[in-house]
Amino acid sequence: MIGIVGTVPDLQLPLIHGKARLVDNHIEIKGRRITVNRCTPALIGAALKASECLDCPEIYAFLVGDIGKGDGSRKLYEFLTRHLHEFDFKVLTFHYLQPDVDWHNKVLFAVETMRKRPILIADAGFMYAAKMSGQSKSYDIFTPDGGELAFLADELAPHPFYTRGFILHHNNNVPDLIRQAYQHQNAAKYLLVKGESDYIADEKQVIGKVDSPSFEAMEAIGGTGDTLTGLLSVLCGADFKLTAAAVLAARVNRWTGYYANPTPATQVIELIEKIPQALVKLLNERNGEDNNGR
Amino acid sequence: MLGFFNKQKRTPDKKARFASADLGILVFENTSEVIQAEKNLKKAGWSVRVMGPPPEIQTGCDLVIEFPLMEELNILRELGNINVLPLQVVPVTAPLLKPVSLFHTKDFGDYLMVRAANMKITIDKRDMIIVNISGGGCPDVPYLAQEMVGKTLAESPRPGDLGHTLCGYALELAYEELLVR
Numbered sequence: 001m002i003g004i005v006g007t008v009p010d011l012q013l014p015l016i017h018g019k020a021r022l023v024d025n026h027i028e029i030k031g032r033r034i035t036v037n038r039c040t041p042a043l044i045g046a047a048l049k050a051s052e053c054l055d056c057p058e059i060y061a062f063l064v065g066d067i068g069k070g071d072g073s074r075k076l077y078e079f080l081t082r083h084l085h086e087f088d089f090k091v092l093t094f095h096y097l098q099p100d101v102d103w104h105n106k107v108l109f110a111v112e113t114m115r116k117r118p119i120l121i122a123d124a125g126f127m128y129a130a131k132m133s134g135q136s137k138s139y140d141i142f143t144p145d146g147g148e149l150a151f152l153a154d155e156l157a158p159h160p161f162y163t164r165g166f167i168l169h170h171n172n173n174v175p176d177l178i179r180q181a182y183q184h185q186n187a188a189k190y191l192l193v194k195g196e197s198d199y200i201a202d203e204k205q206v207i208g209k210v211d212s213p214s215f216e217a218m219e220a221i222g223g224t225g226d227t228l229t230g231l232l233s234v235l236c237g238a239d240f241k242l243t244a245a246a247v248l249a250a251r252v253n254r255w256t257g258y259y260a261n262p263t264p265a266t267q268v269i270e271l272i273e274k275i276p277q278a279l280v281k282l283l284n285e286r287n288g289e290d291n292n293g294r
Numbered sequence: 295m296l297g298f299f300n301k302q303k304r305t306p307d308k309k310a311r312f313a314s315a316d317l318g319i320l321v322f323e324n325t326s327e328v329i330q331a332e333k334n335l336k337k338a339g340w341s342v343r344v345m346g347p348p349p350e351i352q353t354g355c356d357l358v359i360e361f362p363l364m365e366e367l368n369i370l371r372e373l374g375n376i377n378v379l380p381l382q383v384v385p386v387t388a389p390l391l392k393p394v395s396l397f398h399t400k401d402f403g404d405y406l407m408v409r410a411a412n413m414k415i416t417i418d419k420r421d422m423i424i425v426n427i428s429g430g431g432c433p434d435v436p437y438l439a440q441e442m443v444g445k446t447l448a449e450s451p452r453p454g455d456l457g458h459t460l461c462g463y464a465l466e467l468a469y470e471e472l473l474v475r
Contacts, residue, residue, distance in 0.1 A: 068434020
């Protein structure tokens with residue numbers, strides 16, 4: 001299974017976990033329906049949509065209501081520390097959670113108690129906590145945007161909000177920021193940096209760069225980074241090599257823009273709906289070439 | 295209340311506080327309280343600013359309020375009036391982390407996007423409706439987006455009133471930047 005952990009902005013939502021499916025553009029878990037708009041629901045929505053076209057494991061979500069006070073996140077952290085060892089995931093993706101270093105460390109310990117260590121992907125608040133904990137190397141992939149990459153590159157910043165100005169000024173020099181993030185051991189084994197161009201890198205080099213098709217408006221659309229992480233999770237679960245999964249995820253995400261013809265007012269669900277079209281196109285292209293990545 | 299003041303006055307670092315620069319920080323339980331305290335202190339005319347905490351008291355999504363130490367009692371009294379008291383009052387002994395002050399603006403023609411730190415807000419210039427909120431990683435981001443997208447800048451709740459985290463605070467800065475443009 002592919003595990004996805006995150007929060008939903010609904011105080012009435014208790015901690016729920018179970019197999020997720022997409023019903024009428026809503027995520028359904030154990031009879032509960034959650035609207036797909038942005039953040040973790042967008043990640044799950046994208047993953048479910050992509051899984052319709054792939055031979056990949058089922059998607060299992062852990063969700064809780066949290067509007068930023070952190071109470072829901074803490075419940076979820078606690079649950080994971082007590083129960084993660086009971087699950088078997090091929091991929092485990094952590095997303096919108098209140099950054100908390102102590103709880104992060106407990107969850108990471110719990111991951112080590114799992115029978116088989118899953119591919120670990122971290123994004124959003126959980127990635128912030130992973131960086132702050134100094135244990136970034138325990139993760140397989142981080143998926144920062146340009147601002148978050150600058151935060152990873154700044155060895156002193158505890159949150160993107162405190163990234164020092166002289167580092168933020170390097171925002172456009174992504175390879176340099178990637179180098180600094182690795183130099184300070186604040187990056188996962190691989191980075192998928194989303195932005196005007198998407199970069200895939202490891203400690204030694206930039207492995208890939210994806211920059212077309214390009215739609216400026218996508219930067220303004222809330223959730224495009226979340227859909228990318230969702231696509232990455234599913235492709236890793238479908239046995240693509242991590243770097244091949246990252247490149248393909250970046251390409252698919254861009255092609256959803258091509259099919260949706262976005263404006264800055266486009267909502268992420270309109271892009272998610274285009275995932276099958278984009279994914280099938282790129283898989284067909286890929287099948288026409290060699291299959292080295294798989 | 296009096297007990298609280300006494301406790302502060304008995305802190306062993308009192309001497310250091312006066313020996314160091316004349317600034318102190320107010321440490322709160324969560325970012326929502328920081329936002330509320332800052333708003334009220336500024337409204338009352340106090341010279342305060344939101345900063346990053348020193349490493350020894352960082353727990354995660356943190357903000358502190360920097361203030362002139364000489365005004366400690368008055369400021370605590372002000373905060374007592376709104377029932378938002380800090381957990382700790384600590385002297386500033388080393389440079390504090392400064393919040394991001396760079397704003398990035400992108401004009402899409404009919405739409406305008408402002409970014410502050412990791413948060414972006416986009417409006418339709420024709421009717422001033424907030425069409426998208428993106429970026430961030432804390433759980434109040436989707437909540438703020440849910441409450442703000444589809445409303446005009448004037449009718450939307452302010453991120454500073456609804457937000458609870460640094461991402462929410464960054465969105466407030468981006469929102470304020472939009473208001474002055």
